[in-house]
Amino acid sequence: MLLVFGPRSTTYDFGPAHPLTPRRFGPAIDLLRAVGAEPGLGPEPASDEELRWSHSRRYIETVKRFSEMPHGWAEAGIGEGGDDPPFAGMHEAAAAVAGGSIRAMEAILRSDVEHAFHPGGGLHHAMRDRASGFCIYDDVALAIARARLDSLRVLYLDFDVHHGDGVQAIHWNDPGVLTFSIHESGRYLFPGTGGVGELGVGVAAGTAVNLPLEPVTGERAWLPAVEAIVPELAAAFGPDIVVSQHGADSHAWDPLAHLNMTTTAMGGAARLVDAVAHRHAGGRWLATGGGGYDAYRVVPRSWSLVWLAGAHREVPASTPEAWRERWASEGARYGQAPPPAAFTDPPNAGEPVDGAQDAADSRSAVVAALVRRVTVPRLVREARDRGWWDPLERVTAAAPTGEPAPGSGVPTILEAVDAATWSRLALAPRVVAPADAAEAHKIVAAGLLSASLHVSAAVVGDAVVGLAVSLASAASLQRELLAVGVAPGWRQHGLAGQVLAAHVDALAEGQEIVAEVTVAERDPIDPIDGHVRRDVARRLFERAGFVATPTDPAVRAADPDTVTAILRR
Numbered sequence: 001m002l003l004v005f006g007p008r009s010t011t012y013d014f015g016p017a018h019p020l021t022p023r024r025f026g027p028a029i030d031l032l033r034a035v036g037a038e039p040g041l042g043p044e045p046a047s048d049e050e051l052r053w054s055h056s057r058r059y060i061e062t063v064k065r066f067s068e069m070p071h072g073w074a075e076a077g078i079g080e081g082g083d084d085p086p087f088a089g090m091h092e093a094a095a096a097v098a099g100g101s102i103r104a105m106e107a108i109l110r111s112d113v114e115h116a117f118h119p120g121g122g123l124h125h126a127m128r129d130r131a132s133g134f135c136i137y138d139d140v141a142l143a144i145a146r147a148r149l150d151s152l153r154v155l156y157l158d159f160d161v162h163h164g165d166g167v168q169a170i171h172w173n174d175p176g177v178l179t180f181s182i183h184e185s186g187r188y189l190f191p192g193t194g195g196v197g198e199l200g201v202g203v204a205a206g207t208a209v210n211l212p213l214e215p216v217t218g219e220r221a222w223l224p225a226v227e228a229i230v231p232e233l234a235a236a237f238g239p240d241i242v243v244s245q246h247g248a249d250s251h252a253w254d255p256l257a258h259l260n261m262t263t264t265a266m267g268g269a270a271r272l273v274d275a276v277a278h279r280h281a282g283g284r285w286l287a288t289g290g291g292g293y294d295a296y297r298v299v300p301r302s303w304s305l306v307w308l309a310g311a312h313r314e315v316p317a318s319t320p321e322a323w324r325e326r327w328a329s330e331g332a333r334y335g336q337a338p339p340p341a342a343f344t345d346p347p348n349a350g351e352p353v354d355g356a357q358d359a360a361d362s363r364s365a366v367v368a369a370l371v372r373r374v375t376v377p378r379l380v381r382e383a384r385d386r387g388w389w390d391p392l393e394r395v396t397a398a399a400p401t402g403e404p405a406p407g408s409g410v411p412t413i414l415e416a417v418d419a420a421t422w423s424r425l426a427l428a429p430r431v432v433a434p435a436d437a438a439e440a441h442k443i444v445a446a447g448l449l450s451a452s453l454h455v456s457a458a459v460v461g462d463a464v465v466g467l468a469v470s471l472a473s474a475a476s477l478q479r480e481l482l483a484v485g486v487a488p489g490w491r492q493h494g495l496a497g498q499v500l501a502a503h504v505d506a507l508a509e510g511q512e513i514v515a516e517v518t519v520a521e522r523d524p525i526d527p528i529d530g531h532v533r534r535d536v537a538r539r540l541f542e543r544a545g546f547v548a549t550p551t552d553p554a555v556r557a558a559d560p561d562t563v564t565a566i567l568r569r
């Protein structure tokens, strides 16, 4: 894993009283070296042309003016006494952070390295035309923009305690960038955004995912939420590269926020990102740092755990004694307890779980379940919950996929496909989730073997170009529609309606079938506008004889465009 650090890294400095201090590089790079990381790329300033991928010309000129004359009226988020005070050379320093992330991205795109880690990066609050939250130029948004120049699809994962608002805003309209941010709720913490209802708009509806947590939420809720949602989002979206932000300020000891996280959970998340990158993005992974204001006890260990994850190395049993001794006195001068002897923390960072944290963990788990229900396709969720498929398991045998040439035949509608028939059929790309048709084929095959799955298909030759899948609920006559879809070359000819009609015809008298279609149900590669999607779903269900039924209020609050419909035979 390429480590990005150099002399310029410590020039991003808002002054001795500012919480984002370059002092943190001292103990952190020292510990990174101790675990075997050697800086291999020193950041140099990005060009103005590069900065303009994500920032306005006028804003860049404003930063340059403050950089040369660091005083005057506040403008574009930069001002004395604020989060982003001006300092001499701030343009070059901030442009160098951006340059570090862009160059690291290019090293990955050239396949020089599989993974890179830029701990000085992760300035995720910077907006197109203003500074915000200690962030001048948005190096993560710029690195993503660089990948987009090559038309790569980017999964962005933000673990900072603050909402990754700048990256989300800059790529808000782009269906090729999926941003996920887990953070302390904006009701209690800067920047105030990142609610579950921020999902993206237009063709990008569904490509912003936010998981806001209650204050004092701990690792018991945080890590399971990440493990539940991130691999499924990756499978459904089908990224070419993963970019992640590993802010260490969610830690229980961080002075600026109120979550009760541990380095253990942070390291676990980093290992999960590594696994997701290898499984779903060809191994391409750019990691950055981010917030983290406990410079001696937390940041060095958190960054080391990210690097160890990317280097595929075990976590050493203890931090080196010499390292602890070197930094204990400097830490003490800043009022900090001595650096810990272990990389990972005891459970809950050594604090007992009290009633308030119990309640916060429970509420956060409910929010995580809601976010998953709204943003992960139904078929993907059920497949994992029922053990048909694992989004992190290494791919073994390939499943048959393939698409007939459009116009090569009239589709035959099969009312009910059994496991033996399914195994002989290929599945065309982008009929149903997840993004990889081979994965979708395996999911349907495994579901058919469990005998509770009902599958109807439109087939041309040996290839499935349209599909409807439903599952019997336990102990009731009701079925749940898990997916309905048609391959791109066969859409807009009523084929989805034909498959759904055949599917419904096969139901027994008195049976019910329920569909809940959220923003998650879309073609991830070339999605149509979210509102058009909703209207298409409504018409599809109406024509098949479904009637609208109330959407769960929590789901409706998160995604008002959810279509819920029911049909009784």
Ligand SMILES: [Zn+2]
Residues within 6 Å of the ligand: 115, 274, 275, 278, 309, 310, 311, 312
């Ligand atoms: Zn790896």
